[in-house]
Amino acid sequence: MTFLPSAFRHAMLASSCAMLGAVAVSAQPAMAQPATAQQRTVAADTAVASGPTYADLVDLAEGTPLVLKARVKDQAVLKPERAPNLAPGFARLYVEAQTQALLAGNVPVGESLRYLVDVPLDAKGKVPKFKKQDVLLFARPVPGRPNELQLVDPRAQLAWTPDLESRLRPVLEQLATADRPPQVTGVRDALSIAGTLVGESETQLFLDTENDGPVSITVVRRPGMEPRWGVSWTEIVDQAARPPRAGTLEWYRLACALPRALPADANLSRDAQSRARATEDYAWVISRLGPCERRRDSNRS
DSSP states (O other): OOOOOHHHHHHHHHHHHHHHHHHTTTOOOOOOOOOOHHHHHHHHHHHTSSOOOHHHHHHHHTTOSEEEEEEEEEEEEOOGGGSTTOOTTEEEEEEEEEEEEEEEOOSOOOSEEEEEEEEEOOTTSOOOOOTTOEEEEEEEEETTEEEEEEESSTTOEEEOOHHHHHHHHHHHHHHHSTTOOOOEEEEEEEEEEEOSSTTOEEEEEEEEETTOOOOEEEEEEOTTSOOEEEEESSSSOOTTOOOOOTTSHHHHHHHTTSOSSOOGGGBOOOSHHHHHHHHHHHHHHHHHHOOOOOOSOOOOO
């Protein structure tokens, strides 16, 4: 049994009671099941693979009130009965930390912080130790408790490194701009029209967005040339539009939101040849975007 100083033990009991409901929001209490060795190994290997991807960082940061760097001062493992819906191969920790820097957000943050986080057990089934380590937290404040945080995801604690922070800051900057690209929710219409020359065509894809902002993709084919495509974030459908650069918010909006195949009900082309071309051009755009790689499970509350 781990010995905890009396003050820390009492604070943990009081704070964890208040935070448990937030962490397990919309979840039914359940006793955590013991993890097998295989489950522990898979969970640990998945979590430490090679760090979060660009998509992981946007997933965590978008809409998050607070993104901050903190240094862990102490930790304690919650007993299974106090950790409902805990995934196999994970432990739920009560953490006390010291604020180091606020990277994003305009909500007041205390110098001392307390929060709950789910962390993967290591290959030996042991709980990792974070004391004196720097971490990045993606969180929201707990009303009426200025020194407590609720992570936006039970696992929304990342090990801080200079490289990770340098990758995260541009994401936060892009998300904070007033003219950031809207969130894409699907494909509204697709229409392909043949040109006057054999092998000449233009396909236009009109996308649905969360705030109904205009987004369109144009694919132009010319005889003897590689297809050319681009995306327009305005109401003007521009043949000179360019593809988004990988690792940008524009790329994320498309690569991580569009379905892998063109929905049949969105294809407005009438004849079979035009419909097939619209489907082919859509698939070609998806292949140019590449996969939306994620390395962490999202369990956002």
